[in-house]
Amino acid sequence: MVRIRVLVVDDHRIFAESLAAALAAEPDVDVSAAGSGPAALRSLERAAAEGRRFDVLLVDADLGGNVPAVRPAVPVQEGGVDGVVDGISLVAAVRSAQPAARIVVLAEKDDPRRAALALQAGAGGWVAKDCSLSRLLTVIRGVLRDETHLPPALLTGVLRELTAARKHRTESERLVESLTPREREVLRCMVAGLGRKAVAERLYLSPHTVRTHMQNVLGKLGVHSTLAAVALARRAGVGPVDLGPAGRIGVEESSSA
Secondary structure: OOOEEEEEEOOOHHHHHHHHHHHHOOOOEEEEEEOOHHHHHHHHHHHHHOOOOOOEEEEEOOHHHOOOOOOOOOOOOOOOOOOOOOHHHHHHHHHHHOOOOEEEEEEOOOOHHHHHHHHHHOOOEEEEOOOOHHHHHHHHHHHOOOOOEOOHHHHHHHHHHHHHHHHHHHHHHHHHHOOOHHHHHHHHHHHOOOOHHHHHHHHOOOHHHHHHHHHHHHHHHOOOOHHHHHHHHHHOOOOOOOOOOOOOOOOOOOOOO
């Protein structure tokens, strides 16, 4: 009999232990639990190193009490992180590190916007925490067949959210395409959280030139702050510049830059 390896990730210990115990009673389920996002990442790393990867993760949507507001989740950094990692960000991190793993988000309440964010991050299902064990097992087995599971009451709202997100992404991509190669490099530095001085050092430019580029970026993107520019860049799929050892990146500066 093929056994399903499940990892329950929830910082509410009683709930996690109760759910793990209920799942462990199933003859084809092996289950473990982790009390935080970092602990879950460490469990995944250990399991992979031992050749026994988890098949499905059940992740608390409100893990750590850190609820995303208006932005899609982004992968967390690994490497022994001990900070707070919210549930949807954990979904993105796991899907990036172990694409074969399937993830179901467990939620206290239905929320179309956050369910859409979870699906965008790579989740295969959104299930109420108070659903029956039989329903949860159906979803677990379903996501292993690459099915997507949502409560019927959420479907219309989630589709609306995903359609709006696609529209915003398309518009954001169009605006980013209007930037010059140098301005895109500056934008990537902004996404990485670098200030004007750091960008100048990174690109071997004068602070005045960087200031001009940043103003041009904001103007072309139609925003009025660095935070708004970063949010738009994220929607367009623009990632941060590599923050490894400093060095010249991008195109060479010319007299017209």
